[in-house]
Amino acid sequence: AQRVTQPEKLLSVFKGAPVELKCNYSYSGSPELFWYVQYSRQRLQLLLRHISRESIKGFTADLNKGETSFHLKKPFAQEEDSAMYYCALSGVGDDKIIFGKGTRLHILP
């Protein structure tokens, strides 16, 4: 069964400190992995996807197939990073996207 697990409901990090939001997945095939973000009073939006292998707003995420993980990282947290972050997956050839429960990232001043 497809499943996305985000073990942390809340992560508090001081400004300037490194951030790592954990995501593990279960999928019997080769999934596409995504991170979505929802800032306060804004709609859910795509942050990055593993196939792009890009850095967005200083965030990166590497797909580790051996550990079935797709952790989101940023070396130096900024206050504007405070938001809800959702890890998500889609199967190849399947446009349905499955979301994790989300992690609230709170950047402390």
Add this chain to the structure above:
Amino acid sequence: DTGVSQNPRHKITKRGQNVTFRCDPISEHNRLYWYRQTLGQGPEFLTYFQNEAQLEKSRLLSDRFSAERPKGSFSTLEIQRTEQGDSAMYLCASLGGGSRNTIYFGEGSWLTVV
């Protein structure tokens, strides 16, 4: 084009009443999705359309729920005989164009069943 539009944004209804939500996707997006989100949970997939065809329905979508996209543009999600457990945010999203699997979400419709 202002993105995916949903209305009403908020709806309070009495248990047993029917409610309908509307979603207007981004123009020319051929895929349209409905998700449900409750407090402390991520969006849960309900159903999606390719143009006017409903391609998949989640088991979460009981027979009290029906979704349509009659002309392949806007979509409606109707909940009949609402129950308190239906209280949630109903999110619509659309996908199209060259960016595969980049779906764009609306702001959602909050349903409170009292």
